[in-house]
Amino acid sequence: MGVEDESREFERFARPHAAAALRLARTLVRNEADAQDVLQDSFLRAFRHFRGFSGDSPRAWLLSIVRNVSFTLWRKRERDEPGEAEPTLEAEPDPAPSAEARLLEACDAGEVHAALDRLPGLHREVLVLREMEECSYREIADILGVPIGTVMSRLSRARAQLVKELVGDPRSKN
Amino acid sequence: MNPFDEHPRGALHAYLDGELSLEGSLEVEAHLASCSSCRQQLETFRALRRLLQSAKSAAPEADLALMRVTRNVRARRRRVFAVGGVGALAAAALVALVLVRGSAGVVQEVATAHARALDSGRSVELASDDPATLERWLSARLPESVPPTAGGDGFALRGARVDSLDGRRVATVVYQVRNHLVDVFAWPSAEKDMEPRPTVAGRWTVCRWSHRGVAYWMVSDAGTEDLKALATLIKDRRT
Numbered sequence A: 001m002g003v004e005d006e007s008r009e010f011e012r013f014a015r016p017h018a019a020a021a022l023r024l025a026r027t028l029v030r031n032e033a034d035a036q037d038v039l040q041d042s043f044l045r046a047f048r049h050f051r052g053f054s055g056d057s058p059r060a061w062l063l064s065i066v067r068n069v070s071f072t073l074w075r076k077r078e079r080d081e082p083g084e085a086e087p088t089l090e091a092e093p094d095p096a097p098s099a100e101a102r103l104l105e106a107c108d109a110g111e112v113h114a115a116l117d118r119l120p121g122l123h124r125e126v127l128v129l130r131e132m133e134e135c136s137y138r139e140i141a142d143i144l145g146v147p148i149g150t151v152m153s154r155l156s157r158a159r160a161q162l163v164k165e166l167v168g169d170p171r172s173k174n
Numbered sequence B: 001m002n003p004f005d006e007h008p009r010g011a012l013h014a015y016l017d018g019e020l021s022l023e024g025s026l027e028v029e030a031h032l033a034s035c036s037s038c039r040q041q042l043e044t045f046r047a048l049r050r051l052l053q054s055a056k057s058a059a060p061e062a063d064l065a066l067m068r069v070t071r072n073v074r075a076r077r078r079r080v081f082a083v084g085g086v087g088a089l090a091a092a093a094l095v096a097l098v099l100v101r102g103s104a105g106v107v108q109e110v111a112t113a114h115a116r117a118l119d120s121g122r123s124v125e126l127a128s129d130d131p132a133t134l135e136r137w138l139s140a141r142l143p144e145s146v147p148p149t150a151g152g153d154g155f156a157l158r159g160a161r162v163d164s165l166d167g168r169r170v171a172t173v174v175y176q177v178r179n180h181l182v183d184v185f186a187w188p189s190a191e192k193d194m195e196p197r198p199t200v201a202g203r204w205t206v207c208r209w210s211h212r213g214v215a216y217w218m219v220s221d222a223g224t225e226d227l228k229a230l231a232t233l234i235k236d237r238r239t
Helices: A003-029 A032-052 A058-080 A100-105 A109-118 A121-132 A137-144 A148-167 B009-016 B022-034 B036-054 B061-083 B086-097 B104-120 B131-139 B224-237
Strands: B155-165 B168-177 B180-188 B199-201 B204-211 B214-220
Touching (some): A003 A121, A003 B061, A100 A148, A109 A148, A121 A137, A137 A148, A148 B009, A148 B036, B009 B036, B104 B204, B131 B155, B155 B224
Antiparallel strands (some): B168 B180, B199 B204, B204 B214
């Protein structure tokens, strides 16, 4: 097959997941220029290897590449300018009573993105993959390279923490 | 009996995410029926989901990035097929060629034109090994064009394009020797005849000469002997 056909085929393969790839890149690197670089680099890597792809989910495969490229960049940045520590995961807070739901209804997109930015990267990505890209646990497990059980526990902590970021910790309120 | 001794934490999320078996879902629902705390939790996480989905940004740039990559891949493959990876050297040429003595400005422009053509994957705008075809094409685009010289002596005529050089639009004729591309820029000039003297600048070779009212510049990653041979071929055929 010629490179012409091959690259067209790759476009058909990757296009349905391109927006998800960019959103994940944005989630992981937090800077639009870096996100664009990550995306481009990821597409290039994916193109080199997509002939050998034989899994179930092209999306999971593509997103796992985006994640690897992002982390490579992140590690490089860390070497160049150490500062931001490896994100730590908080213990799951006790369930708080609702009314939270109503407070959440009142939040806007800007607040959501600001709150996501305050979460550790591992929490951000699992939320974006599940809630925005609607990946299954299996897909997320493949993308993150962790067991499904870890996906579930990380997701539950991430949700609880995001709620806390958005509506505050009810226990600390008067 | 309630299957959950305590609240179904992880299972509540799996339930919300549709990841439970029918049996598992029924167990969670049984718990929910008798636990207002978990019902509220579920309500909160559903609200969170709606919020996150509403905050999902469009990413139209992603398609553009994909197109950019596949276009570049196509361009690079064509180039590799034609010349075996000359493109990687293009950037080095810009630095190296500035060091060539004399006409530094033009030298740089020559190198830039060469690098741009390689990087864009369009080393030729019209591919042909027929000088008459190329001449017709060039004369339709330039006020005064120099007739291309046919290939020979190991130099294959590949085609032509039009570049902007030294403030004018010039004909660029592209030859290939073994796996090297050679750009030959030519334009009518009043300067007196000058012998071709190829110079190596870094990994690139440039060569300038003038012959009977035509100024020539040449750039390639081929060696000086190759460029000298091509210059001689072009000169000899203009009789």
